[in-house]
Amino acid sequence: MRCADVQYNCRVKKKYLIKTAYGDFYALIWFAKREKVYFVSIPAFPGVLTEARTLTEAKKYAGEVISLHCLSALDEKKIIVDDARRVHGKFARPGTFSVVA
Numbered sequence: 001m002r003c004a005d006v007q008y009n010c011r012v013k014k015k016y017l018i019k020t021a022y023g024d025f026y027a028l029i030w031f032a033k034r035e036k037v038y039f040v041s042i043p044a045f046p047g048v049l050t051e052a053r054t055l056t057e058a059k060k061y062a063g064e065v066i067s068l069h070c071l072s073a074l075d076e077k078k079i080i081v082d083d084a085r086r087v088h089g090k091f092a093r094p095g096t097f098s099v100v101a
Contacts, residue, residue: 022070023082025060
């Protein structure tokens with residue numbers, strides 16, 4: 001990962017694979033020294049950011065955020081493509097569904 005890709009604490013940002021019932025997604029987790037918390041970003045869901053006090057808690061929250069976004073997408077009759085390129089959700093007629101991820 002290049003520093004240009006990450007604007008905040010680029011030296012300590014790490015990528016973790018989070019496995020959920022809706023697929024496997026990558027989460028970027030980094031420690032913010034000034035705030036003394038771990039921040040979590042999910043690249044598959046732009047704009048998603050959460051925080052936690054420990055790394056274990058950050059991974060747990062990442063799984064919860066991913067699950068909530070996937071449930072929301074499925075409720076809207078969308079399909080989900082995880083970071084391993086697997087498709088989850090009910091299939092509709094060609095041309096009648098939206099893709100999330």
